[in-house]
């Protein structure tokens with residue numbers, strides 16, 4: 001039988017690149033939420049399904065697999081509703097849209113928000129030196145009102161001494177997380193969702209798990225000051241950035257709060 005060559009058009013190349021991008025995004029989301037084994041399992045199942053029903057054309061087994069696939073789509077949506085919500089959120093977030101606009105317009109990033117960031121950075125550095133534990137969540141596009149309601153509403157301007165005071169050991173509000181929203185300290189003593197990721201290093205406790213949890217469920221950035229080591233870390237988009245320097249902390253906060 002003569003070989004037949006299929007000519008790839010530009011549309012096909014874009015199609016392949018988009019599928020690769022979607023697979024990569026899914027892989028990253030699953031990895032950050034600790035469901036990477038499920039992702040591998042689904043991939044293995046798809047490969048077996050394609051071999052059985054398309055390549056070998058086994059009709060009986062193929063029809064069973066076809067049925068499983070049609071039900072499987074609904075099962076996947078139910079199982080991964082959090083990951084799907086996070087994916088759609090990251091696609092539609094103001095940050096992604098603005099980056100895209102900047103890319104096309106060649107517009108420079110604004111240097112806004114430094115006066116709001118520096119008190120947070122300075123407070124974190126002081127708390128780090130004194131080994132005072134802290135958990136600060138910076139709201140972005142996803143509203144954190146429900147989380148803020150689990151603590152005490154403060155609604156104060158961002159102030160270094162106020163932040164340090166709240167997290168000072170034995171202060172009534174030192175337990176739990178502080179929420180920063182619309183350039184204000186909105187609430188303190190808030191309860192965050194805890195991440196169930198199994199790959200979190202054992203030495204990181206509940207404060208770090210809670211920070212990772214909120215970064216998986218929303219687009220917020222969470223800053224952690226460790227009471228044990230004084231280390232400053234950030235949980236963002238389901239990933240940890242551990243043991244940050246003052247410059248790294250400032251840079252990440254500036255990037256995250258840029259409009």
Ligand SMILES: Nc1ncnc2c1ncn2[C@@H]1O[C@H](COP(=O)(O)OP(=O)(O)OP(=O)(O)O)[C@@H](O)[C@H]1O
Nearest residue numbers: 133175176177191192205206207208210226227228
């Ligand atoms: N779900 C949660 N939401 C908000 N804050 C939480 C949550 N769970 C724990 N915390 C905070 O974390 C503190 C416990 O921290 P723990 O020692 O377990 O964490 P850690 O990650 O090891 O941090 P550290 O290095 O500071 O010890 C609690 O006192 C509380 O303030």
